[in-house]
Amino acid sequence: MATALKPGAEGGPGGRSLGIRRPGPHRSCARRAIQYEWRRLSALRSLWLVAGLITLLGVGNGVDIGLHGGKAGYSLAAVADTLQFSPLASQAPMAAFLLFPLGMSAIGVEYSHRMARTTFLTLSSRRTAYVAKVVVPSVVAAATTLGAALLGLVTGCVVLALRGDALPDLAGLAMPLLSLTVVMLCWPTLAAGLTALTRRRGAVLAFLLLWPVIVERLAGLALEQVPGLNGVRNYLPFAAARAALHNLRDESGGPDAGFDQALLGSNAHPAIGMTIFCLFTVLVAVGGGLAYIHRDAP
Structure with missing residues (x-):
């Protein structure tokens, strides 16, 4: 006589005898949250316009390197700065100013259009919703910037090769590009955390x-006028981010060395600068997450 299988027993309902593993509720919720954020983000026309603009800037950087970087025209530090979208001249990578609104809009749109309650009911987890709103725009921004920088590097190398000039030290550019990617992960994360804290996109944009x-x-x-705080400006968050990007220090002592140092505004070691900026980003993201989770939805 056949014996009825209990639910959860092998071969029964909920069993795993057929090798089928059902995703847990947390995994399913996280997947839905990430899919939703990607669909929302990819549906924005502004994302593709900005991504196209950054790609054009990357190609333009490559052409600039190809035309002026040969015959020792650019030092390796100058090539790295160009590939990083000139963080010294603009005080942050130009791509950061263009892409941080992605992180800001992910949360700001919900508050301005009163959609937060719908999100909470759909995903049943505010924490999961917040993580998705931070992770997806940040990864998209970092991937877009890195892709444009690599395209610029390839373009520069092609132009240099056609001109018969020597190529830059590609291995030496690996760390600057890695630093750029990490910094670009942080910028939309900061925007998302600040928006969750303030619920005011205008204030975050201005900041x-x-x-x-x-x-x-x-x-x-x-701050340096306060006794005991001399040199603190070197370790403020965005000065530390510039120090993190400035992996390759030009030790030639040329006429522009002092000007470049003034633009940099920090003498912190790149590793220390990256640590400070990442910690600052984490603190803002955690604070924004606590506000997003515990405040009443509008």
């Missing part, structure tokens, strides 16, 4: 446009 360029330098000068 991330003005603070790295102007306000942080003024704050550093003010």
